[in-house]
Amino acid sequence: MVALIPMDADDPALLRDALVRAMDGGPALGFGMLADAPDWVPAGTAVVIATSGSSGIPKRVALSAEALRASAEATAQRIGSGRWLLALPGGYVAGLQVVVRSILAGTEPVALDGRFSPEAFAEATLSLLRPAPGDGIPELFTSLVPAQLSTLLDAAADGPVLAALRAYRAILVGGQALPEPLRERAADLGIRLVRTYGATETSGGCVYDGAPLDGALVRAVDGELRIAGPMLADGYIGDGALTARNFVRDEHGIRWYRTGDLGLVEDGVVRVHGRADNVIVSGGINVSLDRVERIVRGVPGLAGAVVVAVDDERWGEASVIVAARGEALRRSEAEQLAHARDAVAEQLGKHARPARLILVDELQLLASGKPDREAIRRAVADLH
Template sequence: MAARRPARGRRVGHGRRRGVRIAPLRAVVIPPIPSTEPLLALLEGVLDGRESAILPVPSDVRSAELLTSSLGIGEDIDDDVAVVVSTSGTTGVPKGAMLTARALIASASATHDRLSGPGTWLLALSAHHVAGLQVLVRSILAGTVPVAVNPSFELDELPAAIAELGSGPRYASLVAVQLAKALGDPAATAALAELDAVMIGGGPLPATIGEAASAAGIRVVRTYGMSETAGGCVYDGVPLDGVKVRLDDGRVVLGGETLAKGYRNPTVPDPFSESGWFRTDDVGAVDDSGVLRILGRIDDAIGTGGLTVLPQVVEAALATHPAIADCAVFGVTDGRLGQRVTAAVVLTAGAEAPTVADLRTHVARTLDSTAAPREVHVVTELPRRGIGKLDRKELADRFDTGA
């Protein structure tokens, strides 16, 4: 049976600090496979106010130095801030979402309420990212110890790690590329199917991967959120309890109990400028049943021939082509159109590369022909950053000839 911790975490339910002066922000190095017990103890102390605020950083020295120099390590921080989580969005410039204990606990508690209650977690995401951090917070509230594996786990590690979770509700938090990897191995797939839920965040889940997971009996929960909202705050399109969502001209704006206090190094314009709300860079739509669907990011939009194309919508259409295992859509310079829609595709095993004309016809069946790619590149894999987010900028830089 999985190890369970004494229910000391009950004290963190207050979600505030008592008698703690403004203190310097501390960096905590998180290795790929952390020792979970000491990390849980540290984080529990931070949440209940016995320890001052921390900035989790990766063990990579260069990345850690960039974050510590950018986010004010050693400088004072307000005493209601528990954890600063680094986030660069699509700009590459480090920012720090200042999360209070109250926000972190509200997020973890709402997750338990939405799922099958508190349980034991597989820690397969780096804990310096908010998704991995929240696995630890949920574990503290549940009084359990997560089982940690390297985020780039070998397939034969997964069944043993899941077996180690023991009985009771069991969960994993993964990104789409990890799920796709696991689906390539029958034993890993079967192990994931034993879990009460597999949460997928960090970006969209391609339809083909979601369908394959469902067919294998894996209960996938699609999560949407970010460091600024203490992690996923909308599950399968429905906000968690205490989370507010509205659309401003299609832009998703989030509010509620899980919201960060702001940035450690505020930006201009400040997306936290409206009290109680965070203005995202995502474009969304809400259907008649109130389910939120994310259409793409404003800063990823492609301006082509005077029209705007959202890459994520085109990727969803391309993903239904039988020859395409994975894809990314981005814009490159075009002297006539401003930008032309370009696709990088990973082929399914044994498939022949489709022509541009073939893919344009395929996309035009469900979208306006303006959205169809005018240029296609076959690649062995797509570049990703952080916890698996697609790096469109790297692709644009690679294939943009300026013509």
């Protein structure tokens, strides 16, 4: 057994030093731990990350040093190595991996000063570009969620912000699906994005632009994506039943993580369709809210929208679009909803059309930068 100590991820220098020790035998670091967290965890554990993921069920994911290292090394092999900007909380796996990659590269990560903003991003990027004596200008990398990328692109008319975005050899974007309009805007501006797919249970993203990293295997079983490889978590602390349910071995003894995501693998390319459990039954027909949301986000002015479920007297369940009022809307709210409904009907059928569009001053976010879907759903239910 190894001791587990709670870790405050706010200071990247302290986090880096503690993580070096954790990956060298301990003590293990606990992120997001509650009062009932254990004092000891199985030997080999480097970090424990408390997360509810997409299911809303609290989990304590145990990651070994070998898993973290395998993920970071595969990333370096795919996109290169250099200096990293830490723009995400270090207590979440995407932010933590920025620190792990920096450790393996022998560099110090630079964190944003204060809250995320285009100005802070540009200033932090400028500090990364200053070479140390005797060194050239380093290769730069960072990791963002789509909401952060959208904020930066909206400010890209400002020269320093656009210059900062273009300075990165690769900007990893994950945590949720990357809306196609955002990807296209970034490409038009010469910004190099890499779409990532993964989970805390896979030490972060392990599929880049649809291609698994070296060492990672992805397959679809009964429509559900499963992942194998050296970056898999050991399991869940204190929940053997959930570990056994989500981590299974095949007939060859290979250990696979059941993602709970629907998708397929075609010619080596992984295509994610959405959560298997994010489905409503509307008028007796199953409707994937993830697929609806992906289509809605392709509608101009709704790139950052979130689609949630509500009870419906007529259909049993229905979907509602929630979007920030600040997004550029050239149509009225009714026209915008009609455009979204038409787009969904064309691709999925009339039964999948959202029932309503709600505009808010700003979407509620988790500390990770992802939309707080449960808080948004509760707010919509109160309105509905």
